[in-house]
Amino acid sequence: MNTFQICGGKPLHGEFYPQGAKNEALQVICATLLTSKPVRIKNIPEIQDVLILIEILKTVGVKVVRNVKGDYTFCSEKIDFEFLKSKEFRKNGAQLRGSIMLLGPLLSRFGEAYIPVPGGDKIGRRRLDTHFKGFIDLGAQFKYDDEEKFYSVKAKKLNGNYLLLEEASVTGTANIIMAAVLAEGKTQIYNAACEPYIQQLCKMLIKMGAKIEGVGSNFLTVYGVSELNGAEHTVLPDMIEIGSIIGLAAMTKSEITIKEVSWENLGNIPDTFRRLGILIEKKGDDLYIPSQEHYKIQNFIDGSILTISDAPWPGFTPDLLSIILVVATQAKGSVLIHQKMFESRLFFVDKLIDMGAQIILCDPHRATVIGLNHEIPLRGTVMTSPDIRAGISLLIAAMSAKGTSRIHNIFQIDRGYENIDERLRVLGADIVRIDV
The missing domain is CATH 3.65.10.10 (Enolpyruvate transferase domain)
Known part of the structure; x- marks a missing residue:
């Protein structure tokens, strides 16, 4: 069974070309x-x-x-x-x-x-x-x-x-x-x-x-x-992979340019990440994320805690809620994640809690995340990928964590992300694929 071994806590830098959708x-x-x-x-x-x-x-x-x-x-x-x-x-x-x-x-x-x-x-x-x-x-x-x-x-x-x-x-x-x-x-x-x-x-x-x-x-x-x-x-560039790299850049305090993203087809994905305080710039058809030491979650206009939920297009895609949840663990502030469509998609949060994240799983569809503001890094650990989107979310968490992590069952990640380890190494990631 193939496994990813990741030495986390290292900022990345460079250009990333998204795969086809x-x-x-x-x-x-x-x-x-x-x-x-x-x-x-x-x-x-x-x-x-x-x-x-x-x-x-x-x-x-x-x-x-x-x-x-x-x-x-x-x-x-x-x-x-x-x-x-x-x-x-x-x-x-x-x-x-x-x-x-x-x-x-x-x-x-x-x-x-x-x-x-x-x-x-x-x-x-x-x-x-x-x-x-x-x-x-x-x-x-x-x-x-x-x-x-x-x-x-x-x-x-x-x-x-x-x-x-x-x-x-x-x-x-x-x-x-x-x-x-x-x-x-x-x-x-x-x-x-x-x-x-x-x-x-x-x-x-x-x-x-x-x-x-x-x-x-x-x-x-x-x-x-x-x-x-x-x-x-x-085929269009994959908006889910683009959102995943936005989250990765924020979690690892990295400066990354995502090339040729087809902006007109991203919908509200950039603005949703901006609500978590992540800086995103449009440069032609590229998406630029500068390095940030901290990012602060916005509240609603009335001062209440932000809720991010999925909805049919042009609402926010459910495939990125797992990424949003992981990114929120190192933000400043709190957010409620409401996954309406699938009742088992948030069950991977126990692995994030083991890494030191502060998350309350309210029920199968809702989780409250209390951000650590990059003051307490996540801890490296051993995990198993349950599905494609949870798998890439755990990979992002491991990339930001202090120490070494291992992710088993990475076939689930390979199902949705092409040679992701090779493409991340180009950006400076310390990630290797091993047989165990």
Whole structure:
């Protein structure tokens, strides 16, 4: 099992280039199944979850060419549906959450799709009802084999419909869009997720010949077409990694420039970190964080303690709440972190408490952090990464801590962050990957 060993307490300095966005890459790679023509996608992050999805596509018959690092061409001329029903596919497809987005394009183009119960982070309940209800409303028949833990959807023909989504699910919205682009007639999707990654998916589909209106809003109209063509697409920089490096810079008192961040797609991420007192400057399309000895949490205008919570876009992304929580441990002041979406995502705070952080876990969804103002550094310790976002948060804590830390189960970090140890060493980090 691979482990990170980190000697903390050292300031970093330099330029950091963010990887391509994991969440977007999973969507647009699945969308290549909608056409028999080649689709080229650039800036793909070569991380575990994405590479597993690419391998799954290869096994079901998709021709994949790696042009250069992060640049792939996909051609989905033929699909092996017998393999999709096999035990091997059930094993492979269950490895990651993103495999659920194979359903929409397969159903849309071929009239049938199969998937095992998808894997992913164990951060609480992650229902799939939005996906399947959307397919059913478009005319599909849904079946779930409880014994085999296997889903199937079939339709002789999908027909456009008006869909009011129960929740603004990002993957649910992506799946329904991909199902609707080849359906007959008009599909209206209300309460759709409108994250930049959904916008990027729509833009790629439009390049391929899809007709979609309302991109960037929570009300999408999709006019079905008979077929789609090939296209080229470039994945956005990963806003979650950008937020992670902002937090790392603050915790380690480092001066870091994050290059080519696509500012217009960061939403309120910079301002949320600024509310913790972190200085952030916009320099062209770069994000500059100067070295700070201290940063002070703002209160609300009425003087009450700041609350930071997650919400659907353009609200603050839940994937960065773990980072915000860690950064707050060394701020001046107190903050309430309210994680609304997943009831198990804050359970990693016990590891931070072991390091000396002052955190009160109020309930599964809320934690109060009393900042130490960099006066009492966190202590190095031995930890295990429970999921991707908690894993990178513990890594940030270890980078700021006094002494040496070890983080086990770093496969969880590798699932979302490409060669993060190598890229941090370029900035001066004392981090090594070891086998234990």
